[in-house]
Amino acid sequence: MADSVDISKGLPPNPEKATLEGQNKFLGFWVFLGGETIMFATFFGTYLGLRGGTADGPTSADVFSLPLVFIMTMILLTSSLTSVLAMFAMKKNNFKALMGWMWVTVLLGAAFLGLEIFEFYEYSVHYGLGYTTSAFASSFYTLVGLHGAHVLFGLGWITTLLVRYRKSGITLTNAPKFYVASLYWHFIDVVWVFIFTVVYLMGVGV
Amino acid sequence: MGENLSQPFTDSAMSKDEKIQMEQEKRVQITAFAFMIFITILAFIAVASEAIPYGFAVPFILLLAMVQFFLQMFYFMHLKDKDHGWPNAMMVSGIFLSAPTVISLTILLGEVKF
Numbered sequence: 001m002a003d004s005v006d007i008s009k010g011l012p013p014n015p016e017k018a019t020l021e022g023q024n025k026f027l028g029f030w031v032f033l034g035g036e037t038i039m040f041a042t043f044f045g046t047y048l049g050l051r052g053g054t055a056d057g058p059t060s061a062d063v064f065s066l067p068l069v070f071i072m073t074m075i076l077l078t079s080s081l082t083s084v085l086a087m088f089a090m091k092k093n094n095f096k097a098l099m100g101w102m103w104v105t106v107l108l109g110a111a112f113l114g115l116e117i118f119e120f121y122e123y124s125v126h127y128g129l130g131y132t133t134s135a136f137a138s139s140f141y142t143l144v145g146l147h148g149a150h151v152l153f154g155l156g157w158i159t160t161l162l163v164r165y166r167k168s169g170i171t172l173t174n175a176p177k178f179y180v181a182s183l184y185w186h187f188i189d190v191v192w193v194f195i196f197t198v199v200y201l202m203g204v205g206v
Numbered sequence: 207m208g209e210n211l212s213q214p215f216t217d218s219a220m221s222k223d224e225k226i227q228m229e230q231e232k233r234v235q236i237t238a239f240a241f242m243i244f245i246t247i248l249a250f251i252a253v254a255s256e257a258i259p260y261g262f263a264v265p266f267i268l269l270l271a272m273v274q275f276f277l278q279m280f281y282f283m284h285l286k287d288k289d290h291g292w293p294n295a296m297m298v299s300g301i302f303l304s305a306p307t308v309i310s311l312t313i314l315l316g317e318v319k320f
Contacts, residue, residue, distance in 0.1 A: 005210045010219035013228075017289075019211065027292055034296035041304030042311065049315020070250050077246065081239045084282055088232050092225075093218040169214025183283055190278045196246075197271040201253045205260040 005172055011093040015175035022176035029180045033187055040191055043143040044198060051203070053135035060136065060203030063127045069200045072115050073192065079108035080189040083182040090178055095169050098178065102162055105185060109155050116148050140199065147195055150188050157181055238281040245270045 005018070012018040017026060051060060082104045089097035120141070123129040129137050158181050165174045220228070249267040252258050258266075280286040285294055 007210050007213050007215055010217045011215040013218070013220045013224050030293035030296045033293075034300035037297065037300035038303045038307060041307040045308040045311025046315060048308065048312040052316070066250060066254055073246055073250075074243070077239070077242060080278070080282060081236070084235050084239075085232075088228065088235075091218075091228060092220065093215055095214070168212070171214055172211045174212075186278060186282045189282075190275055193271050193274045193278065197249060197267050201249060201267050202264055205253055205263065 011091075011170060012172075013091060015090065015093075015170060015172055016179035017176075019172050019176070022172065022179075025176045025180050029183055033183070036187065040146075040194075043139075043146055044194065047139040047143045047199065050135040050139040055134035055136075057133040057137060058123075058127050058129045060140070060199075061205070063123050063129055064200055064204050066200070066204060068115065068119060069196055072112055072119075073196050075108050075112045075115070076189050076192050079105045079112070080186055082108065083185045087179060087182050090170055090175060093170055098170065099162060099166070102158055102178070105182075106155055106158050106162070109151055109158075109185075113148060113151050113155065116144070116151075120145075144195060144199065147188070147191055150191070154181070154185055154188055157184070235281055238277050242274050242277055245274055 016022050082101045086098050086101035086105065089095075089101060124131070131138055131141050161174070161177055161181060168174060249270045252263045252266050279297065283293075284290060285297065
């Protein structure tokens, strides 16, 4: 794992792990994801414990709308695929395709976030489900809002990378950064899989 | 340290075999994605349809969520690949701690009435 690289040999097949720094970023990020899993578990556990406590306010079955959640789910799942395609482009040293797929990922993520903000607005203004209305409301907004905050952070992160490296081409410095950002994006999608199942799908039938 | 680390490459060092392998991998990933979309639609139908009782739909959609979780982790996040020993160890310990966390919080909080 040298710290210098022979440019003439071409981009290594796994550019994200070609340097020691890249390997460290890769490993460190998985440590972080293991911890994130447990953090989200505490929020899921809290929501599951409190979701019945509606304090005469609206229940989950009153407010949740499946069509909206379905659209949000499809958008986020597709954005996960586009970041996979971006990583394939990166390994092939196709800088334009990497940037293109990453921008598509950002746009889909922004659409998802917009729909989530609209959803929260609908619930709080039209259905009277404020943050402090009931234990169900607080735990719902905290869990789904935490996920939304992750999406927002991911959007800022990927946009920063895209703007900073808009002209640099794929290097051994930025390849690990794009790779780790795409791992983060997949993790957001994995968390959403459990949110749409545990919160929304299990919430409409009660 | 770090000579030439910030310079772009003119082409890829991938051999022909590696390129073919990558195209296959790409096809597998897109198939996995199509399957994920399919089971997501299945989960929504199971809940939206009146014909399926809620008591059956809940375990069914939880199972689908687990399937999708493993598809995302193993395929999209490459946990199935070699040289992913430590990432696997991290996720296994994360899940190992998550399961009792979810169960105990659900039971403890659920016992208290608000």
